[in-house]
Amino acid sequence: MQERNLEHERAAYAYDCIQGIKKNHPDIEGKYRSAVLSSGALIQKAGLMQTLAFYLSKKNHYEELADHILCWIKGHNRKGEAKLLFEQLLNVDDDAIIEKTMEAMALITWLKRFAEGVLKKEGDNCIPEEPLNEEEA
Numbered sequence: 001m002q003e004r005n006l007e008h009e010r011a012a013y014a015y016d017c018i019q020g021i022k023k024n025h026p027d028i029e030g031k032y033r034s035a036v037l038s039s040g041a042l043i044q045k046a047g048l049m050q051t052l053a054f055y056l057s058k059k060n061h062y063e064e065l066a067d068h069i070l071c072w073i074k075g076h077n078r079k080g081e082a083k084l085l086f087e088q089l090l091n092v093d094d095d096a097i098i099e100k101t102m103e104a105m106a107l108i109t110w111l112k113r114f115a116e117g118v119l120k121k122e123g124d125n126c127i128p129e130e131p132l133n134e135e136e137a
Contacts, residue, residue, distance in 0.1 A: 007106075010072075014110035017068045018118050025064065030122030032061040033115045039065065040108045048101040052086055065111075072107050073100045 004012070021032050035055075043051045055066035063082060070085040089100065 010107055011110050013072055014068075014107060015114050017111060018114040021064065022118055025061075028061040028064065029119045032064060033119040034122045035061050035065050036108065036111045036115045039069075040105060040112070043101065043105060043108070048097060048104055049089065052089075056083060056086060068111065069104050069107060073103045 021029060025032070039051065042054075046054070052066050052070065055062040066086070067082040070082050070089075074085045074088065089097070092100070
């Protein structure tokens with residue numbers, strides 16, 4: 001069996017994150033999806049640390065997204081409190097922040113792909129449409 005490379009690990013991690021939102025937090029699915037879809041642009045505009053600080057200050061879906069990003073860039077694991085991981089990043093040099101930003105953006109690419117395919121859109125209540133009656137057809 002072939003070993004998984006970093007891109008495969010990223011994809012598997014992102015998939016697990018999205019499945020965790022779908023299974024454990026269905027109430028924030030749409031908001032999480034929206035946050036993921038805009039996160040890359042926000043990081044490019046404001047920077048990784050500022051974006052993560054914003055997410056951690058907002059709670060709910062933003063805090064979940066911050067946790068997913070921080071756990072990945074701080075060692076590819078799912079253990080750790082997001083705020084503690086953020087504090088650890090405050091002590092790294094500029095080169096490390098650039099590296100962590102690139103890694104976060106690579107992860108976000110996968111999160112976006114899976115979020116678009118798996119999670120409901122914000123405001124989507126998933127009520128099935130009523131079938132057309134003969135008069136409407």
